[in-house]
Amino acid sequence: MSRILIIEDEEPILMALEDDLTLEGYDVATANDGIDGFERARQESCDLIILDIMLPRMDGFEVCKRLRQEGVLTPILMLTAKSQEVDTVLGLELGADDYVTKPFSPRELLARIKALLRRKLPSRKRLERLEFEDVEIDFREYEARKNGQPVYLTALEFNLLQFLARHRGEVKSRDDILDAVWGEDEYVMPRTVDTHIAHLRKKLERDPSKPSYIKGVRGVGYKFMG
Numbered sequence: 001m002s003r004i005l006i007i008e009d010e011e012p013i014l015m016a017l018e019d020d021l022t023l024e025g026y027d028v029a030t031a032n033d034g035i036d037g038f039e040r041a042r043q044e045s046c047d048l049i050i051l052d053i054m055l056p057r058m059d060g061f062e063v064c065k066r067l068r069q070e071g072v073l074t075p076i077l078m079l080t081a082k083s084q085e086v087d088t089v090l091g092l093e094l095g096a097d098d099y100v101t102k103p104f105s106p107r108e109l110l111a112r113i114k115a116l117l118r119r120k121l122p123s124r125k126r127l128e129r130l131e132f133e134d135v136e137i138d139f140r141e142y143e144a145r146k147n148g149q150p151v152y153l154t155a156l157e158f159n160l161l162q163f164l165a166r167h168r169g170e171v172k173s174r175d176d177i178l179d180a181v182w183g184e185d186e187y188v189m190p191r192t193v194d195t196h197i198a199h200l201r202k203k204l205e206r207d208p209s210k211p212s213y214i215k216g217v218r219g220v221g222y223k224f225m226g
Helices: 011-023 034-043 060-069 085-093 106-117 155-166 174-182 191-204
Strands: 003-007 027-031 048-052 076-080 098-101 129-132 135-138 143-146 214-217 221-224
Touching: 003 011, 003 034, 011 027, 011 106, 027 034, 034 048, 034 060, 048 060, 048 106, 060 076, 060 085, 076 106, 085 191, 098 106, 129 155, 143 191, 155 174, 155 191, 155 221, 174 191, 174 221, 191 214, 191 221
Parallel strands: 003 027, 003 048, 048 076, 076 098
Antiparallel strands: 129 135, 135 143, 214 221
């Protein structure tokens, strides 16, 4: 049974989410402010965190940032009442794996949750380590270093990089990447791939504007050339 931590301060939303997810068979824990949620996420084992942005005591952006800094790689699904692109992009840059904008349908949220929980590559095809230039990636421990310094990648970014590296030199379309990393049953806009590729380049490439390793092929997709 997967355990889900919900960090949400609006009582009606928190109760509705807890009821819906419990009925779906999940083990649900809750917190109604950022500090309590941060501490529970650090200390308790869970498979997914549903994190509201507008929280008392510590907002969701700060919770997400601190969790990633401490090495907590549990997938994070952010909830936001704001529709501006800058908010969602900031959440992804800080380490969130996906987001849903309020108001959302329970069916949509459940689909996102299921996609995040099953986002694991088959073990027989896993690439355990990757090194290129001054970058070292340990996919077993979900650790990344550049020039000897830790780099904080989300679980989704690890899986995206692993997928491309396992198919080194092969051009993979956005649809191929979405199916392999996000899941065939999950509807995600193809441009989402571009956003996450940009994040990986920013974190790992020497010059993100002229990538040497995570390359794009115009009109087709992406390939890894490490």
